[in-house]
Amino acid sequence: MNGNSILFQDALLNSDLELLKTIPKSDLHNHAPLGSRLKDFSIAIGSEIPSPPSAMQNIAEMNEYIINNLRSLIVNPDGFKTSIALALRQAKMDGITKLEMSLDCQFVTLFPDKEIGLINFLKQISKSEAPEIQFNPEIGLSRNLDIAEAENWIYPCIESGYFKSIDLYGEELIKDATLYKNIYKVAKNHNLKLKSHTGEFGNAESVRYTVETLELDEVQHGISAADSKDVMKWLRNNNIRLNVCPSSNIRLNRVQNMEQHPCRILADNGIIITINSDDIMIFDQSISDEFFNLYNAKLFSATELNVLRINGLQ
Template sequence: MSQNINSYFDTVEGRNVLLEGCFQVAKDDGVVVLEVGEDVWGNGHYYSGDIDKLIEHYKDAHKKICPEIDFRFQVGLSRHCRIELLERWMEPFLEKDSFYSIDLYCDEFAQPIKNFKGLYRKAKEKGWILKAHVGEWGTADDVKEAVEELELNEVQHGISAVASPAIMNWLRDNNIQLNITLTSNVLLNRVESIEKHPIRKLYDYGVKVTINSDDIIIFDSEVSKEYMRLYEAKVFTATELNQIRLYGLESRGFQD
């Protein structure tokens, strides 16, 4: 992948193609609310540290491709980066009112989740929705720890919680939403198949789950395809899938 894809998109021109492609796929897929954004590292790498230029780039692409979509601007943190660097890179984002949420991703085991508490405290003060990738590869305990340490509103993946009925009940009782990307879980050999994906058990325990796309170029996983794959695999009925769809909309302030 690094030879065939990353080298192209690691340019300003390639980044623009990727961004416009993201908005176009969302438009073609009938997405109503789109939450996507930039890693704090990318501000310096692609925009020479000019946060206003970064914001305008995203706003211009949104206006050009899909102004009808409710675009929510997300701030990204790479878990393998040193905290002092993340703190410095994040400052320009904190100075603006353009951002809606924050997400932590990359290697779950790169460093302890508690290292990011200071960054998430600042994000909470800004009123951002707090999310983090956890529990795709780690344990159920890792999911609970991340929610408690970072005061998360939502967990990206979180499927390891299925190993603990107590933690599933805890997630349900605390109204913690799991944003799940099924096809990538299968293709990365995290789960055996769509049919055996733990999303069904999580849903049956009353955990709020949503269905999401993940690296569309790699996984061929537009949101509509994820819904259809679950339906065709008889994991959920159409009525249940609609309820999951409503979870996602309601969590963003929409009523169907």
């Protein structure tokens, strides 16, 4: 076991958050511009922002909060740039050394030269804020967007060669995965890693269906797979990793509490999982916080959590 593994476990055993922050970790499910703490964003833009409800019923309720309280502050050139800088600072402060930052393709509209402006900004800000982080930009697509309109933005991003992966998110049950087959084919042809949210609110079979339909390499969430031995076996045999976000699942009323989070079942069934933040601005939990949450809930031992940490770095 190397030095970082020993220190990581020591940090958990001794409730030493500051030490835990210094150990290399990944965040592979991180929707920028929601990647920083709400209070940091509030201070940076000089505007009081109401906190999100402590319990939300679903993604629609979270989106309602975002539309009413954050959207106008983020969807403008200055607010967007500030939020991305803060997300990088947050990751750096938390010891994230590998960051797959998901950026909605809609954000190209904030730049006069569209995807070229977005890419130039991301190149510059990742270099100036966090050059030590392995920064893997991910192009994101929301199921809530009109597909024909989104195609105008996402194809140039895929074809740019800058983005390393693609992710589909938003309200999982409103549009079938087949509608995105063409976009994912093009992304595959351009060697992007293929990811999608599935099995967050959909059932276990929806995880297998989405992986097969879009030829996914990895799944964001996928926790419903824990309800089916058969789907878990299939995911294991196909080596599909799940990038889970425990606090997000609890706050969105999908899982009752940390003690009952299905990531334990998934890991016990041989599925490779990683621990991620989803939306720090909404859920207020960093990756270090999340490791403590799982440890304090006695869901995993410090040694097991170190395996999950290393999963993300590989």
